[in-house]
Amino acid sequence: MKWRAPSQRTQFWLAAPIVLPVALLGAIWFSPLALVFWLDGKWRARQGAKGWHVWFAWHPVRPGPWWQRGGWVWLEMIERTVGGEGYEYRLPGGEA
Structure with missing residues (x-):
């Protein structure tokens, strides 16, 4: 029997236990960073208006x-x- 690569659906289900936690951790880590940049923009806009x-x-x-x-x-x-x-x-x- 010749080896065949798994289908895309099978590859997705094989990678899901790795990709989903990594994506969740990335979202948790980047959300405070995004908040810092958003607050910095607000602060600079407020200071610039003065x-x-x-x-x-x-x-x-x-x-x-x-x-x-x-x-x-x-x-x-x-x-x-x-x-x-x-x-x-x-x-x-x-x-x-």
């Missing part, structure tokens, strides 16, 4: 445009807005 606003620099940031950034600012009140790639910072009273 425009330039006063912000306490609780971590070191470099104010100014990327092509002429000066020194670091830390533990001071500065202004911040949401730019194209991320946040943009400037010293208070800077040009918009």
